[in-house]
Amino acid sequence: MTLWLVRAPTEQQNQQLLCQTQVNITITTNKLILNEKDIQYKKNIIRKLIRKKRDKLTETEVKEKSRQIEKKLFDIQRVKEASIIMCYVSYAKEAATHSMIKHLIASGKKAAVPLVCKDRRKILISELRDFDKELAVGAYGILEPKKQYIRPLALEDIQVIIMPGLAFDITGGRLGYGGGYYDRLLEIKPNPYKIGLAYDFQLVDLLPLSLYDVKLDNIVTEQKNINCHKQTTF
Numbered sequence: 001m002t003l004w005l006v007r008a009p010t011e012q013q014n015q016q017l018l019c020q021t022q023v024n025i026t027i028t029t030n031k032l033i034l035n036e037k038d039i040q041y042k043k044n045i046i047r048k049l050i051r052k053k054r055d056k057l058t059e060t061e062v063k064e065k066s067r068q069i070e071k072k073l074f075d076i077q078r079v080k081e082a083s084i085i086m087c088y089v090s091y092a093k094e095a096a097t098h099s100m101i102k103h104l105i106a107s108g109k110k111a112a113v114p115l116v117c118k119d120r121r122k123i124l125i126s127e128l129r130d131f132d133k134e135l136a137v138g139a140y141g142i143l144e145p146k147k148q149y150i151r152p153l154a155l156e157d158i159q160v161i162i163m164p165g166l167a168f169d170i171t172g173g174r175l176g177y178g179g180g181y182y183d184r185l186l187e188i189k190p191n192p193y194k195i196g197l198a199y200d201f202q203l204v205d206l207l208p209l210s211l212y213d214v215k216l217d218n219i220v221t222e223q224k225n226i227n228c229h230k231q232t233t234f
Contacts, residue, residue, distance in 0.1 A: 042208040043175055050166045050175075050202055057093050057199070065199055066096035068222035073100065073162070076218060076225065078193045082159035086112040086125055086192070089135065089143045094164050095197040102131050112153050115144050116181065123185045125158065127151040155185065158192040163216070168196050172215035172228030173207035186214040193217050200224065 057065075073079060085104055090097040104111040105128070115124040116139035126145045128134055138144030145151075163182055167175040174196050176182060186194070194214070200221040209215075219226040 036210060039208045039210055043178070046175055046204065046207070047166050047178065053201055054093050054166075054199065062093050062096060065222040066090075066099070069095050069197055069220050070100050070103070072220050072222075072225045073195070073197070074103070076195070076220070078218075079160055079195070082109065082193070084110040084112065084153070084158055085160045085162065086114070086153075086158045087162040088164045089113050090164070091140075091142045095199060097162065097197070098131065100162070101128065105129065105131065112158060113143075113145065114181075115150065116140065116142070121179070121181065121184070123181045124150075125153040125155065127153055155188050155192070156190075160195060161186075161192045162195050162197060165196050165198060165202070167202050167204050167207060168198050168216070168219050169204050169207045170219070170226050170228060170231050171206070172217065172219070173209050174213065174216050175207055180212070183212055183214050187212075195220060197221075 079085065087097050087101050087104065088094075089101065101111050101113065111128045112125050113128045113135075115126050116122075117124060118139050126149075128145060128149075129151075130149075134145055134149035135143040136146045163174065165174045165176050172194075174182075191214070194216045195218040196216045198219060198221050200223045203219070203221060203224070216228055218228060
C-alpha cells in the first residue's frame with residue numbers, strides 16, 4: 001500500500017507539513033510498521049514544522065481558536081455525562097485550557113490535572129478545586145498543583161481525559177512532545193475516554209506511529225469535532 005509520509009524538508013519547504021516523498025509501508029492493526037529509528041526521525045520533522053507554525057500564532061488567535069475549541073468540547077456527550085474529567089493545563093500557545101478547567105469546577109464536575117514526576121518520568125493525577133489558588137509553575141514551566149493541594153486520583157477514577165499534542169490524525173493518532181508521559185500513563189487498562197485538543201493546522205493525514213503510541217477517541221479543533229472510531233467529523 002502506498003502512502004505519503006514525511007522526509008526532511010529544505011528551507012523552502014518549511015511551510016509544507018508533509019513533503020511529497022513516496023514510500024511503501026505495511027499497515028497492521030492501524031499501526032505503521034517502519035523501522036523505529038525512521039519513525040522517530042519522521043516524528044521529529046513533524047514536531048519541528050507544527051511547533052514553528054503554532055509559535056507564529058498571535059495571542060488573539062490563540063484566544064479565539066481556544067474559545068471555539070472549548071465550545072465544541074463541551075458539546076460532546078461523553079463530556080456532558082462525565083463527573084470526573086482530567087485536563088492538561090495549557091502553556092505557551094497550546095490550545096488554552098485554563099477557562100475550560102475553571103468551567104469544569106464551576107459546573108460541579110470533579111476536575112483533575114497532571115503532575116509530572118520528571119525523575120520517574122511519569123504523570124500523577126491530582127484533583128483541582130481552585131484554579132487560581134492551588135497551582136504554581138512546575139516541571140517544564142507548566143502550572144501544577146502546589147504540594148499542599150495534591151489530592152491523588154487513580155486513572156480508573158477518570159472518565160474523560162483531555163490531552164495536549166503537537167500533531168494528530170483522524171484515526172486517533174497523536175504526536176506529543178517526545179517524553180512519552182501520556183503513553184505510559186495510559187498503559188493501564190481500561191482507559192478513560194481520550195480527547196485531544198488542537199488547532200486545525202495540527203491535523204495531518206497520517207502520523208508515523210510506534211507500537212506504544214496510544215490512540216485517541218476524539219479530536220477537537222476550532223473547526224472540527226472528530227470521532228476517531230467512526231472517522232466522522234461534525
